[in-house]
Amino acid sequence: xxxxxxxxxxxxxxxxxxxxxxxxxxxxxxxxxxxxxxxxxxxxxxxxxxxxxxxxxxxxxxxxxxxxxxxxxxxxxxxxxxxxxxxxxxxxxxxxxxxxxxxxxxxxxxxxxxxxxxxxxxxxxxxxxxxxxxxxxxxxxxxxxxxxxxxxxxxxxxxxxxxxxxxxxxxxxxxxxxxxxxxxxxxxxxxxxxxxxxxxxxxxxxxxxxxxxxxxxxxxxxxxxxxxxxxxxxxxxxxxxxxxxxxxxxxxxxxxxxxxxxxxxxxxxxxxxxxxxxxxxxxxxxxxxxxxxxxxxxxx
Numbered sequence: 016x017x018x019x020x021x022x023x024x025x026x027x028x029x030x031x032x033x034x035x036x037x038x039x040x041x042x043x044x045x046x047x048x049x050x051x052x053x054x055x056x057x058x059x060x061x062x063x064x065x066x067x068x069x070x071x072x073x074x075x076x077x078x079x080x081x082x083x084x085x086x087x088x089x090x091x092x093x094x095x096x097x098x099x100x101x102x103x104x105x106x107x108x109x110x111x112x113x114x115x116x117x118x119x120x121x122x123x124x125x126x127x128x129x130x131x132x133x134x135x136x137x138x139x140x141x142x143x144x145x146x147x148x149x150x151x152x153x154x155x156x157x158x159x160x161x162x163x164x165x166x167x168x169x170x171x172x173x174x175x176x177x178x179x180x181x182x183x184x185x186x187x188x189x190x191x192x193x194x195x196x197x198x199x200x201x202x203x204x205x206x207x208x209x210x211x212x213x214x215x216x217x218x219x220x221x222x223x224x225x226x227x228x229x230x231x232x233x234x235x236x237x238x239x240x241x242x243x244x245x246x247x248x249x250x251x252x253x254x255x256x257x258x259x260x261x262x263x264x265x266x267x268x269x270x271x272x273x274x275x276x277x278x279x280x281x282x283x284x285x286x287x288x289x290x291x292x293x294x295x296x297x298x299x300x301x302x303x304x305x306x307x308x309x310x311x312x313x314x315x
Contacts (some may be wrong), residue, residue, distance in 0.1 A: 039067035042099030050108070050131035051124065051174040057115070058124055058174075060108040060131075061088050061140060063070045063099035066315065070137075073312035074104035074143040076129055076186070080152030082187075082206035083121055084113035094149075101305060102315025104141045106132050110157075113209050118221050119170055121210070125157045126184035127174035134180040145312045147188040149304070152249065152278065153206075155194025159227040159257070162189035162236050169224055185236075188311035192241045193249050193278055196257035197229070198222045201249070211223055231260040237267035241300050243276030267311075271303045 043064040051058035065072065075098055077091035088107040103175035110116060117307060125148075133143040152157035167187050171177070174290035179190060199222050201207045202215050211221045219264045238261055242254035261268035276297065298306045 019030040029219075031045055031074065035040075039088050042066055043098060044183075048106075050128045050176065050243075053174070054111055056128065057109055057111045059088070060106045061092070061095070062104040062169070063095040063107070064102065064139060065099050065102050067068040068140065069315070070140045071142045071145075072102065072104050072315050073147070074106065074132060074139070074141040075308070076132060076146060076148045077105055077107040078110070078125055078148065078150030078154035078157045079107070080154040081112070082149065082158075083153045084117060084206060086112075086153075090151075091154075097301070103308065103312075104139050114205075118211050121153075122157060122160055122225070123163075123174070124174045125161050125170040126170070126272055127177055128174060128179045129161060129184050129186065130174070130180060130182045133182040134176050135183075143182065145187055147190065147228070147308060147312055148186045149190035149192065151192040152194065152195065153210075155191035155249075156196070156227070157237070158189050159192075159194045159196055160230070162191075162226065162238060163227050163230040163232075164185050166232065167224070168280075188207075188237045188307065190239045190241065190307065191227075191254075191257075192300070193243060193246055194227075194240075194253070195249055196253045198227045199226070206258055216302065220224040227259050228257050231264050233259075233264045233266065235261065235264070235266045237307075237311045238269070239303065240268065240270045241273065241303065243278065244272045245275055245277045269307065271300060273297055273300065 018287045043063040047059045049059050049063055077095055079086040079090040085297050088109045091107035098105040108128040136143040148161055150159045172231040195201060198207055199215055211225060212218050215222045224314045240254040240258055242251045258268055
């Protein structure tokens with residue numbers, strides 16, 4: 016299986032990202048922007064704008080983790096600030112959590128947020144055709160599913176902006192971190208059962224429709240899978256199988272396997288040091304992410 020080397024980051028992308036990310040000017044943050052007024056704070060986003068005014072910039076929609084029942088948009092603040100300092104518009108979203116966010120609500124909310132961002136491209140100085148999606152854990156699942164399920168009726172958003180704007184729930188690239196790509200192997204898990212509303216015997220169609228790997232077909236957006244080799248919550252086999260399926264269908268897919276990284280605990284920069292953090296926030300993961308964004312979305 017091919018592995019994508021994070022150190023292969025282009026010199027141009029590396030120099031631009033490094034210079035921007037160390038800039039003293041902080042991004043402007045628009046807090047609590049509602050993308051669906053029906054559900055209050057549960058369907059809001061924080062939008063991080065790069066320090067310098069521009070138009071047609073690439074953007075990233077960030078989706079937090081927490082087993083579909085915990086967490087909020089603040090979890091993705093460090094990533095969004097870093098992306099904004101590097102010239103990308105970044106929107107970190109809340110979405111309905113279990114029980115209110117049980118399947119398919121969380122998926123629909125994420126797509127509503129995506130459509131909202133595309134529909135307000137002019138307001139935020141972004142290019143609607145250059146929007147990527149990323150997420151970690153449950154957010155990784157949603158980022159993967161959104162990328163592969165455009166046009167699947169059961170998973171399409173029903174919010175006002177989706178019904179009136181004419182914008183599709185379409186991304187130009189996807190970066191799932193430690194995501195679930197096939198639900199059935201994790202059907203023993205309480206978070207999975209609570210999210211889907213039962214066991215595979217109870218709701219078999221939900222286990223299929225909620226599994227990104229079930230939707231893999233030719234012509235999907237490029238995908239960068241990031242996963243820790245020692246993840247005990249979501250086994251790395253999930254990413255390996257998704258990589259194989261995407262590649263077999265002829266799609267552009269890369270896989271960064273973080274050796275020794277778990278779901279939350281992974282090695283730090285110093286030998287023998289371990290930190291409580293997401294594997295997708297590792298230095299190598301950031302290098303791979305920014306290179307992938309430059310390659311798929313183009314530079315800011």
